[in-house]
Amino acid sequence: MNAISRRLVVGSAVITLALTMAACGKAGDKSGSSDDKGKTIGLLLPDTVTARYERFDRPLITKKVQELCSDCKVQYDNAAGDAAKQAQQVSSMIAKGVKVLILDAQDAVGIKSSVQAAVDKGIKVVAYDRLAQGPVSAYVSYDNEKVGELQGQALLDAMGSAATPQSKIVMINGDDADPNAAEFKAGAHKILDGKVTVAYEQSGLWKDTVANQKVQAAITSVGKANIKGVYSANDTMAGGIATALKANNISVPLTGQDADLTAIQRILAGVQSSTVYKAAKPEAEATAEIAVDLLQGKDFKSVADTTKKSGSLNIVPSKLLAAVSVTKANVKDTVLADGTYTAGQICTADYATACKENGIK
Structure with a gap:
């Protein structure tokens, strides 16, 4: 094979490899592509001593998100009762490229700057169970x-x-x-x-x-x-x-x-x-539905059918359930x-x- 032929073969192989890699990326590979990050929802819970969070809230939210969006991922972390740790977890979620963050605040006042930082990066924040201060997009809890x-x-x-x-x-x-x-x-x-x-x-x-x-x-x-x-x-x-x-x-x-x-x-x-x-299930499922709607740019007001004023005076679309x-x-x-x-x-x-x-x- 002469030099020109070898260059043609090698060039063809490079092009084929590049096309193959591009095709794999579009197939939804979970290795951290921008497409993958675009369908990631973060979930931050406040502590491990309250039995319901790990037993019910986390699995119920994750299950419902995946039912509504089969190729969505849920990134999870727990603050273990440490407000400073939760602030770091918000920063980590931002770095991971989540598009929506479900946040049950350990410290609803102290987390305000973290909420603002997430929103500044284009992340929609859903306050779960506790109404965090700052520009959250929605809130789900009980009355x-x-x-x-x-x-x-x-x-x-x-x-x-x-x-x-x-x-x-x-x-x-x-x-x-x-x-x-x-x-x-x-x-x-x-x-x-x-x-x-x-x-x-x-x-x-x-x-x-x-x-x-x-x-x-x-x-x-x-x-x-x-x-x-x-x-x-x-x-x-x-x-x-x-x-x-x-x-x-x-x-x-x-x-x-x-x-x-x-x-x-x-x-x-x-x-x-x-x-x-x-009941954890209606709270978790309403939250997951709102989060997926926000991820997909859909209207979620049919779920969040009322409003609540937060400690930072934000008027937040809300779903308040009866206990x-x-x-x-x-x-x-x-x-x-x-x-x-x-x-x-x-x-x-x-x-x-x-x-x-x-x-x-």
Whole structure:
């Protein structure tokens, strides 16, 4: 083969290889092409101590996104309760080229500059469960003040005739960095004020250990015989509170929120009087639908059918769902009927008797 022929063969091979590589890129290879990045949705959740996030929210959102957009990818990370870490995760999502970011803020105020940085790069931000400050495109959650009202009413109902203006209760609220905590608190006070006396009120930071310590302090301050009920803003903290109450031989109504499996078990056993069930599936699926609509440039207002003003005064298209109070009386009609848990999951050996007494099988 002469030199000219060799050059023709080599040139032809290079062109063929280039065309082949281009064709592979267009076929949707997941190696990080610009086409691939264009169909990536980021998902950032705030902590690992709240059972629902890893158990329900993450898999439900991921599944729904992939049902609606088969070639979309979901990039996931969890802040593990660290606001600074979550800010770094937003920066990482920006660098990875996500086009939509679903964000459940660990610190709704502190994350504002990160939200702005993402939006400045053309990323649409969907606030999930907690309304982050900054120019978010949409927000999906439950009506959080009404959640607080449900909690307050459930506590009064459980207290029965002991619910008098002189009766002293303890309130353990959520983390002040979470805007939902303020709404739960406001809703609960709307129901409780004037009906009972809030003798001790502190933040438990959504942590069972902190809530336990706060209730121990409340027992010292108020006196164990004087505490007639305990408001806990969520089930994680209720677990720590229940331990403190048991250690001091105190048996009083105790609220919660999130319908954690352990909370359902405590309710059936008579250790916790109520929780609030915020079904993860409708919240997760509405969020995924909005995220995919934003990715594809579609109108999402049929899903986000109301608005909410954020702490930064942004008016945000929103979807606010209705929650349900759960007691012994309706465990079967809520978390069991919805398939959130099976009877087998609830009725472990330690709770077999409680399940039988409450008709759970």
